[in-house]
Amino acid sequence: MRRIKKGFMICCCMSILFTGGCWDSIEIDDIGLAVGVGVDNQENSINGQTPEFTIQFVIPKALAGENGGGGTKEEAFHNLTIEETSLFEGGREASTISSRSPNYSHLKVLIISKEAAQSINLLQLMNFFFRDHEIRRTVHVLISEEKASEILSLKGAQDPIPALNLLYITENMETKTAKMPPKLSLGDFSEKMSASSSFMVQKVQKHKEEVQIIGAAVIKGKTQKMIGELDEDETFGINCITGEATAGAVTGVDKETDKIIAYEIDSLKSSIKPKVNGEDISFTVNINTEGRLSEDWIPNSDAFKEKFIRNAEKEVEREFKRLMEAGLTKTQQDLKVDVAGFGESLRINKPKVWKKVKKNWEERFPEASIDINVKVKIRQFQTQGRKMNK
Incomplete structure (x- = not known):
């Protein structure tokens, strides 16, 4: 009987060693969750073809309603603008500014300014998004009338994170209005660009202090740039x-x-x-x-x-x-x-x-x-x- 009890106790102790939880787990507050990326032209770029990237991070504590220091309410997001020739290099530079390097596994929207879409080859620009293993092909792509960084700073009346507010508006095309083209995912964008097909992209613009998605930007397949827009x-x-x-x-x-x-x-x-x-x-x-x-x-x-x-x-x-x-x-x-x-x-x-x-x-x-x-x-x-x- 004693041997049975002793054996049982040894098994229990051994099981504790293997059920101690995830040894490599990371707290969500320690991850730089990127939910939106904006692409603009740098002000002093050569021939207007040097991109500027704005990454929108979620701040989980603020989103959960916690207050920051001094009793003031924190914003639920933080935008970081980086001037680099590639987003990959920009992500590395972000690590020199923020303790949390960008994690793109929860990226929801990609906004390209009209100015950038008209001057930069979009297939080359999107290379990083097509190849990065963290980025899902369901990311929604939009073209903005104003600078993408400005659009990413405009909160919705009900949604405190601009990128998520845009995501929810894009879905209204299926049930509420046809004054915007169907939402275009990163995967759709890749297929159309690779086939040199011309297509429409949802167009976002500033509306008072909020955003509005209405009309369409037109991308020409052969030039791989925006050539015009539809009202x-x-x-x-x-x-x-x-x-x-x-x-x-x-x-x-x-x-x-x-x-x-x-x-x-x-x-x-x-x-x-x-x-x-x-x-x-x-x-x-x-x-x-x-x-x-x-x-x-x-x-x-x-x-x-x-x-x-x-x-x-x-x-x-x-x-x-x-x-x-x-x-x-x-x-x-x-x-x-x-x-x-x-x-x-x-x-x-x-x-x-x-x-x-x-x-x-x-x-x-x-x-x-x-x-x-x-x-x-x-x-x-x-x-x-x-x-x-x-």
Whole structure:
């Protein structure tokens, strides 16, 4: 019996040695958690091509509501700006300034200023982000109107950390508005740049003392730089063509009364059909959308009358078409880039033709004729009408 007890005690003592916890654990307060990175041009850079990096760190104690010395409330973040030719070297220099070197495993957003995006080769600039083992490919990329360092200093009314505030706003595109392009991850950015494709990036700007994400920056695949931008209407129009406008509102105007009709998108489907006639390439865009009549200012309007609903649908269809034509005019004629996927539709439906034109597609694209057809179906009229059976 004594031998059994003795053996049991020895086993217990041995188990304690192997269950003593993580020997290499690090307290979260000792880690320099970087949640945002901003890229600007250095003021005295040569040819405007020398980047300046701003790293945003989270301060866990302040985020948890603890007070700093002197009883004053600490900021929940700290920005560190470094002037180096590479972010990797900048991270090493950060270690000479701060006791906590940057840890990018929780990086959420990457902001590139408009000025930097227009002058620096973005594929070369993003090399560090593509290769670093800590950085996830889900990091969101944005282009800023102002300096990226300034955007990273603007807190939201409800979110005390600017980088996280931006992250949450980018997600509204899917459920609230189509006046911004779909969020673009670092992985998406890498794929499009490697394929030399032109594409849109969400654009952020200062709005009073906060930030606003609206409109789009346009990156040209061949030059790998920003070549222009779309306003909110043009962005909405391109989102309709690509079928990404699954939420948001379109405001038409009644011809007879000159009063507004607000239509809320419930669903939207888009198809792009190419047609080839000899050397001529044309496309037809078909849009089908269903939604609800959310608001109208027409005197004595009656949503129970079929005539009123049909008229409202026509006015909304006309506004949809205007927005899409605005987006096409800007991208196809002014910027001369295909960001709406017309080339991809040609590749899928006419592979032999695509093989001939893919090398100089964006030179051919401005010559293509594009027809737009829109069909709007109002299914619900809120409290002033009935729900129609599908």
